[in-house]
Structure formats: structure tokens, C-alpha cells
Amino acid sequence: MEKQVNRYADEKLTLAAKSAKIAFAVASYWVISIAMVFLNKTVLSHPGTKIDAPLFVTWYQCVCTVLGCYFLGELGIGGVPRFEVRQAVLAKMLPLSAVFVAMTATNNICLKYVEVSFYQVARSLTIVFNVFLDYLILGQRTSLPAIVCLGFVIFGYALGNDQEVRWSLLGVLFGLASSFFVALNSIFVKKNLAHVDNNPWKLTLYNNLNASVLFIPLILFSGESSEILHNPTTRKALFWMLMSAGGGLGIAISFAAAAQIKWTSPLSHNVSCTAKAAAQTVLALLIYRNPVTPLGLLSIFIVLGSSLAYTLVRRSEMIATSERLPRTQPSGGSSEPVRPATRV
Template sequence: MDSSAASGGTASMDAKSFGSRSARITGAVASYWVVSISMVFLNKAVLSGPSTKLDAPLFITWYQCVCTVAACYALGTLGIGGVPRFELRRTTMQRMLPLSLVFVGMIATNNICLKYVEVSFYQVARSLTIVFNVLLDYVILGHTTSRAAMGCLTVVLLGFLLGNEQEVRWSLAGVVFGVASSFFVALNSIFVKKHLPQVDNDPWRLTLYNNANASLLFLPLMLLFGEVDTLLESENARKSVFWMLMTVGGVLGVAISFAAAAQIKWTSPLTHNVSGTAKAAAQTVLALLIYRNPITVLGFVSVLIVLSGSLAYTLVRRAEMRAKFDSESAAHNASAKSEPR
């Protein structure tokens, strides 16, 4: 065969491979953005929309957990997406209970925050997650943080304070639940690492047990806060569009797991975090365009400060982890060379 023809064939195959990978990356990132943003706007519509509003955030969150359990059952039965067959063991449910309690706190406060704040302010209200990450890492795990990372956290904190000072439709309840959501998100990440081995390090089994436990834990909470009566008395709860949006929200709750996993698979954890930051910026701009929320110049600047600080923290931590890995690898290689043969 002519060498030039062979070269041309190889180049053609490389181009096709590159094009295929680029398409998958673009598709994964786009899917994550669409699913994540859609879920936020849909939940906001159910919590605050004039024709679908239901003043029962715990019930809405419970329904989405039930949808997730049902989806895990269906996907596991059909063997789709690597989801394992549906199986719940009481001993495992009990061992997973501490994580599930944190999980309930996380998703409940997240939706309650969204009920009280505008979507354009949502990112600022929940921006303290990385601050709590650092605090909990130090208190629980004893990990210290570099000055560079602390500088990034300071930027985020300043953006949070400026955003609260400049928000036109400021809500104390929204900020309180936003801060609580940030705390539970940070605590949840630590608990996930601790409890993942109890489900054979399978994220889908973790999702199943978490949502199954949450479906039970939310029941007394809904009764305690009178949300069952609210549901029975609500006119919107009798509308088919309400239940359609509720079910779509539950489906999106499962889809976000697939979308995030696909984005990480075809890019990297760092790119996933960067993409999430960019998505938050796009989400804020879309909220301003759709809802026409009043916002001051400094209010918009506060959003940019929060996002910039979060992105900088991600990049700094990535660089530090890379440097630590390189240092440990060099030390290991040096030790291997010095050992007598």
C-alpha cells in the first residue's frame, strides 16, 4: 500500500475519532447545563408560580425522592445506565441513616431557599458551600488550607456579603436557608465519602438508599409542619399541570445524576466544576432575562465575585492536589531507586 495513502487513512481516522470525542464532550456538557438549569427553574415555578404554587416545599422534595426511587427501580429492572437491580436491606438502610439525615437537610433547605429568593440571587444565597467545606474539613478531618485557597474563600465571602447588601428583593428566610443548604451540601460530601463503602462504592445504590430513607423521613416532617393539610386545601394541587411539573422535576432529579456522571467521564472533575460555575453564571443571566428581576450594578457584580472566587478556589485546589501527587510520585520513585536489588 502507498505510504501516503496509509498516512491519509490514519489522518482520516484520527479526525473522525477527534470529531466523535468532541461531539460527546459537547453533548455531555450541554446535557448537564440543560438538565441542571431546567431543574432549578422548574422547582421555582412549582414553589412560586401563580398557577402551580404550593406552599409545601417538604412535600415537593418528598415527591421528587419517591420519583427517584421509582426511577431506580425501573432503570435497574431494565438494566439501563449501569443502575443495579432494586434491592433494599433494612440493615443497610439503618447504617445509611446518618447520611440520609444530612441528605434530607440538604435537599429540603435547598428547595426552601429557592422558595424565598429570586433565581438570580440563588447562587449568591448558596455560595458558602466551599467555606463550610474548608471549616468541616478542618474540624472533622483535621485538614488545613493554604493561604491561596483561603484568599479565594475571602473573595467568595465578600461577594456573599455584597450580594446580601445589594439584593433588591432580599429575604432573611431565603438567606438563612441558603446558608443552611450550603452547610448541608458541605457536610453531605464528607458523609458520602464515609458511607459509600457500605454500598460497595456504588453511587447508584447510594442514591437509592438515600432517597428511600428520605421518602420515609419526610413523612413525619410533612405532618409536623401541616403540609398535608396545605396539599388537601390547595386548588393548584388539583391541576394536572401541577402534577406534570412535579413528575418532570422528579425525572430531572434522576437525570442530573446521569448528566453529571457523563460530563465527568468525558471531561474531568476539574472541568465539571468549571462547567458548574459557568452554568451558574448562565442561570443567573437567564433568570434576569426571564423574570426581569430588579438588580443593581453592584448586585450583579456580587454574583460575578462569588463565581470568580469559586472558580479560583477550584483551580487553586486542583493545582495543589497535582503538586502533592507529583511530590509523592517523585518520593516514591526515589525510594524505589535507592532500594538494593
């Protein structure tokens, strides 16, 4: 009897410890992800710290990620491998890196022109592009229930654009581009992980190293170099503190996403991302006091709710497919692939 009581107490302690780790992982991801969006918005749009150079801001964060990977690898922290660069792998990763540059650049340019409260709606067509590209490139078909969910996402997107008070054409166009490149990036990641031994940290290193070089001509040709040299903001310590903090958060988000997936599941990670987007939108409305119409608010919830419904439908379909597989195949684990986190 005493042994049973002790075993029950140990199981209770183990469950409590696991629950605490899950809560910490989810909270960390939320805090880091939301902080990064608000910090980037401050650097790109807030008077006193603003710089009209979204490409430069993104380049700086890529450089910080490369340096972070180097030092973490040297110190042996978080499972990050030691800094090792092979030219053959760099060349193979170039197409992915080009998509990654387009994705991160259009993401920050979109954030520059739209309110944070509208940011999620402006980039909400990612899953629509994902389905389209999966069919076009990988030949994967989508079920009717999933397509219905996508229809609601498109409806919420259209309604949000119609009702947004501070609507920006450039913001919407770059939001569309960002959605497309996020979807394309996920496909390229699938195809290129094999080049880096299926190690997400190696992929992050090679991706950001290539991007650090690819961004330089873009910065020069876009005229941002003149903005960097002549804007008095770049001579303020606060500006560089914010920029460096953004770079640090860019590294931390990879750890936070990995921890959240490890202690929950890829599905729970996607659900958490949707809930985080809702919290981020509410915070933006409270902090910035952006004017919003009732229908505009409804569009946000339609987009987020439909995205969540699509995730749940796809998950149930994956489970049903795995149950139909021969029992001789190994079971266990999630049927969803774990992808490296991005700053999107």
C-alpha cells in the same frame, strides 16, 4: 503514505466524535440542571401552579428517584444495579440520609423565598463550610491562596446581600443552612460510599429510600398536609405534570453529571457548574426581569469568579501533591474524587 493519510483521517474522526460527546454531555447537564431550578421555582412560587409545601415537593422527587432506580435497574439501563435493599445498609446510611433530607429541604425552601438570580449567591458559602468541616472532621488544612479565594467568596456574598433588591431573611437563612448541609453531605458521602460497594447508584437508592420515609413526619408536623389537601393547585393536572417532570429531572441530572465527568474530568465538571450558574443567573434576570443594582451584579461575578479560582487553586495543589508521591504508585486518572450528583 496512503496509510498515514488514512490513519490521520481516522484520528481526526475519533477526535471529532469525542468532541461531539463532550459538547453533548456538557450541554445536557446545563439544560437539565437549569431546567430543574426553574421548574422547582415555578412549583414553589408561580401563581397558578404554586404550593406552599417545599418539603412535599422534595419528598415527591425522592419517591420519583426511588421508582426511577427500580425501573432502570430492572431494565439494565445506564449501569444502574437491580433494586436490592438490605436493612443493615439502610440503618448504616441513616445519618447520611438525615443530612441529605436537611440539604434538599433547605435548598428548596431557599429557592422558594429568593429570586433565581440571587439563588447562587444565597448558597455560595458551601465551599467555605466545606473547608471548615474538612478541617474540623477530617483534619485537612487549607493553603493561603485557597483561603484568599474564600475571602473573596465571603466578600461577594456580603455585597450581594447588601445589594439584593428583593432580599428575604428567610431565604438567606435557608441558603446558609443549605450551604452548610451541602458541605456536610459531601463529607458523609465520602464516609458512606464503602457501605454500598462504592457504587453511586446504590448510594442514591438507599439515600432516597430513607429520605422518602424521613420526610413524612416532617410534612405532617410542619402542617404541609393541610396545604396539600386544601390547595386547589393539587387538583390540577398541570401541577402533577410539573411535579413529575421535576422528579424525572432529578434522575436525569445524575446521568448528566456522570456523563460530563466521564467525558471531561472532575475539575472540568466543577468549572462547568460555575459557568452554568452564571448562565442560570443571566437567564433568570432576562426571564423574570428581577431588579438588580450594578453592585448586585458585581457580587454575582465576584462569587462565581472566586469559586472558580478556588477550584483551580485546589486542583493545582492536588497535582503538585501527586507529583511528590513515590513513582511506584500507579498513575493516571484524576486526583479528585468523583461524587454522586445531587439536586443542589
